[in-house]
Amino acid sequence: MSDEEKPINKNGTDLDENGTDIQNGKEADKQINHNEENIENNGHHNNDNNNNNNFTHIDTDSDDEEDEPPKLKYSRINLLPPNFFNKDPLSACFFQDKYFIFATHSGIVHICTSQFETIRTFKAHRASVLSVYTDGAFFASASMDGTVVIGSILDEKDIIAYDFQRPIHCIVLDSNFATKRCFITGGMSGKVIYSSKNWLGKKTDYIIDQENGPIVGLQIVDDLIIWMNDKGINVFHLANRSIIQILEKPSDSARNDLYWPRCTQPDPDRLIIAWSNYIWSLRISLKTAEDKLLQQKTQSPISSGMSKILPSTASISFRNIQEKKIEIEHIFKLDDLICGIASFKDDLWMVLTYNPPIRDEDNSQKPMYNNPDLKLINSMNGEVEFEEELGLRNVDNLGLNDFNLGLHIEQIPKYYIISAKDGVITEEYQLQDRLNWYLDKEDYLKAYEISGHLVGFNKRLSYGIQYVDSLVKDNEWTKASEFLKTLLPVEEAQVENEIEDEEERERNEEILSQWQTWSNIFINSDHVKELTGIIPQTDKIPKEIFNKILDYWIDQDTEVVKKLLDEWSIELYDFEKIESELDKKQDANNLDTSIESALITIYNKSLQPIKSVPHLYKLKNDSIIEYCATNHILKNFITQLPNFIKLKFTNIEDINTISIDKISDKLDPIINILIDSRLEILPQEIIEIFQNANLSIINYLYLNKLKSIDNYLISNFQNEIIRLYCEFNKKLLYDFLISNNNYNVDEAIKLCEINEYYKELIYLLGKIGENKKALDLVISKLNNPEMAFEFVYKLNDKDVWLQLINKSINKYNFLKILIEKSDESTYKFYDPILILTKLEDNNKDINEEDRKKILINLKQSIIEFSKNNQLNKLIQQIILKLIYTQSQELSIFYRNEILKGIEIDNI
Incomplete structure (x- = not known):
């Protein structure tokens, strides 16, 4: 087995081909014991650091007293091995859905769950770990010592090491590493190496790119490999074995190998690369057949070193594979260097920026190191929408590459800000956090507004009550009353007590109890005015409260009393008491129309319309007769009818001057009422009342209409009708005389003679047999x-x-x-x-x-x-x-008939 490929044990020490420890066994045991001690002391270490768990950020742009809660909250990471950060600074980290990997400058790799539950902690390398990676099943680490370690997360025996002889800056696993065992590395050699196993099980390396400077960044997206070197951002398509795009780094950016890039993939088809002070937003999509054909016609294919390495047959099977297409959505330039980037909500990016140290002129040019800034940048226009300075510990002597920003999403996104010597978790302030912040600030209004879905009814109600109490203490009674109406809503079902749900009924009882309490507070504090417009109109609130409100306004403004009595149900207050108070308030010498109207409202709602009539008359209400008729009390005010009718006229003299037609139109509704009440108020009574009041015109209108509706009732009033016709409408007299007989003809003759109604007089004279006298009038007068x-x-x-x-x-x-x-x-x-x-x-x-x-x-x-x-x-x-002719014909016919013979049958 070559020196480049050696299996290692779980502690990271080299193994021989048989799997035995190459190093001294004693040293290996010592390393194992050291790691186990770290793990065992993990809980103790956490307890010691509880006091340091809270993290306070530094925000130089904010005031001491903030009106709004912070956008982000912070907490320190204290669940890593105890020697991390302090004795053994972190050099690399990686955050995956289920697993986190942390590595140090001493070569230790720590694998844990996303809840920081330790899975493995071991020494994997002899120098600084520069890159770690995991796909959720396997992990990989690369070191300054040129070694690469790849293994299973859960199976400690499945682990292997490779030695590339040169520092490895980056490592990623192939998307199908579990089956292919392929991975990609890059480092100081300037080579991007695609490593795989051949059919003999040996590692085979394919050089994708080389001789373009150190590889400072490496990312894999599906079957695309992206790396960063002196040429810029390179995109290689594994399926086609070709570089499909190169994005050159701007000339005004920092040196390529000085500040390493940071990548994040917010969506499967989108990659964000932050390098130096630039951000690239890339969209990954498939090229269409038309795009590919156009490219073949207009462009020469991009050459790469792959053609020199792979055999010609290796690319044959890839010719028809559809190419990927990389589109640049945005390129933004920042004023600061970027040491971390992650996606945030609402099209924002969270960006961790690095400020290089500056020289302290007052202290012998000693460098002053700055904490990084955390910024939220709009991904559409690149504008900074939020920024604040962090307060990490021990930032001295740390460069940009010593800072990292990771993202992990479970229920809510958590952002991990990692430096070589400190680690912080930041989260967006959630509703519960905002609620606690407002409560700490005693901003009970905001606490009430955002707590709708966070706390129970009683708890939220208490926030609202505390806000009202604060307003009252500040003498803001109007605001307090307006908010009470929102805080303590009383629905119609509550008023009518129709709530069936027990929990809802308890809420209603609490609301009504609070209304009673606050109503008394407002009244006792002489702030009835603010209470009046908000108090619920329900009889579940004691009548005494409504009585006090009305008593207050009786003394202050009777117009308001009238308005309240119109709006409020009679069941809300003691109407007899209020009636008594209004009577006392009424001045016998000065008419207060509001009090009169208020009393009328009380009498109407308490079903005492008879008591309303005198007050309606005082108010000169010209609809008083209609009111009496509607409430069936007209008979109680018969003698007052003339006075009631006079209210219809601004000047009573108008009744004698305006035309009959106009009077009829004006009084027609009243005449109809009198007609409709004819069985309750007899015509005799009506006629006598208006005769005595010198209002014969009313009798005329009354009897004239009654005649057309009920002719029987006027049979005893024909003489009166004739008199009224003579006075008010002569046109109707003649027809009435000829169609009726139950009247005194002599009196009618006298009336016609006095008024010189000759046509009617002639008819009457003829009626009594004075034909000659009547004829004489026709000839001489007419x-x-x-x-x-x-x-x-x-x-x-x-x-x-x-x-x-x-x-x-x-x-x-x-x-x-x-x-x-x-x-x-x-x-x-x-x-x-x-x-x-x-x-x-x-x-x-x-x-x-x-x-x-x-x-x-x-x-x-x-x-x-x-x-x-x-x-x-x-x-x-x-x-x-x-x-004569017809007689002659008949005579001849009968003569011939007589002369005819008659045939008689023999019997």
Whole structure:
């Protein structure tokens, strides 16, 4: 077996080909005992360091009193072997999902779980361990002494060492190491070596790249190998055995081998590389067939040393393998050197930056070493959104390569800041951490706001109560009241006591208890004003509290009392007590409309509407009658109806000046109410009340509408209706007279005579047989010949006809009607020819000139009359001829029938 490949025991000492210890057995035992002692003393070491577990960061930009909790919290790592950091500085570390690996400058490798439970601690190398790696099943370590150790994490016997003769800076295991046993290394030799086992079981090395400077960084992503050297960032595709991309390092960056790069892979297809003061964000994806074809046409393939090493047949099987594509998403330049990088939430990176030491001019140019800074950088634009200086111990003489930043995610992300001499865990402040911070600062408002899902109801309520208490102490009563409304919500179900869940019911009881307590505090502190708008309207709070609130406002502002009584249920307070207090407050000389309205509200809600009416009248409420009707108490205020109606008018004189139609429109709702109440309030009562109040117009409107709804009820009020029609609406009088009979005709005649309603008077005179007097009014007062003719025509009285004829002799329009309207039925009373003859006779009542005018004016009527007579005569002759013809035919028919023989059957 060659010197490059030697198996080692669990303690890291060399073994021969048979597996025996090459070193002195005594020395091996001594090393084992030393390691076991470290492990056994681990718990004791932890106890000794409990006092140092808390880590305080240094933030030079923050004030002494912070308003917001820190973004990050820190704690020291004290679960590593006791000699780590102090006697044996750390030189390398690696953080995997399940396992962590720490290595020191003395060559010791410590493997533990992610909970720092020790799995193995052994000396693997004779010099500083420069790189460690694990895939979760196997680990690998590389050292300054040129050796590489690879083994199983759980199987101590499965371990082997290789010697590459030159310092190894980096090592990674192939993605399929468990089956292929392949790994990649790089170091001072400048070679990137892909090591595997051949078919004989011997290690075979393939040089991927060389002669481009020391390898300072190495990463494997699936089947891509990425390393950093003087050329920059190199990407090698294992499947195609070719370098697919080289990203040159900017010329203004630091020397390549001075500051080693840091890598993190936040996503399977994304790699972040921080090197010197630059950050590359790379996206790894498959090239499409079109991309590959375009590359073949436009670019010559990138050459590599692989073609010199691998046989020609080795690449044949890879020709058709699809190439990977590396895309640069971002390149950011920072002002500081980077010694660690990891992904953070919300598109942020956590970056650990290194500040080189500066010379102390006052102390003989002694170098002053700085703690690293922890920054959160926006991955989209490279801006620093948060930074603070750490407070690591023993940073003197440490360079950039002595610091590391690792990430491990279980339930929450934990970031491990590792230096050669100290280790710190940092986490984002969680809700519970923020809650504790606010409580420590006595910021109970913030503690209440963020504790919704962190603590139980009672605990969270206590935070809110403490905040209210702090506001009260600071005399911030308005803020305290506003927050109480949020802190102690009372839902409708709570008010109605409909909560079925026992736990919820207990919460409700506690809330109501707190309301009672704080209500008394506000009242006793004379801060009723702030309490008024927030107190829940529930009868689970004692009435005394609501009484005190109302008492306060009765003395301060009766408008508020009115508003509260409108909003609050009558069950919340002692309404009789409040009524008494309001009565005392009311000044007999000065009307307080708010108090009157408040009393009305109490009476309405306590179902005492009768008590409201006097107050409504004081307030001149013109809807008082509607209110009484709605509450069925109108009968109790019959005598007050005239006063109530007068409230409808700004000036009572308007009732005598405005038109009937306008009054009717204004009072129509009230008249309808009176009509609807006719069986409860009899019409006789209504009429008497308004007659005595000199409001006959109301009776007119009332009886007129009642007549159209219930004609039976007005049978005893026809005389009153006639009187009201005569006064307010003559148009309705005539139709009422002719359609009704239950009225005093003599009184009606007097009213018509007084008002000179001749049409109605004529009807009434005719009704009592005063036909001649009625006809005389038609002729003398109305001068209406048609009405006179119709009147006489209906009577069919010879004397009246004679009166009409005599009165018409000297009136052209009357004579005209007599002539034109004459027919066979009038011939027995007068003959138009005789009237004309009489007109031609010497009549002393008519002078000659008037007679001639009358005859001339009647010419057309006479012509029409003559025509009608001739036509009648002709028609009568024709009819007579028809009768004669029909009679003759019937006579001949019957004669022939008589002369016929009759056949009789023999029996």
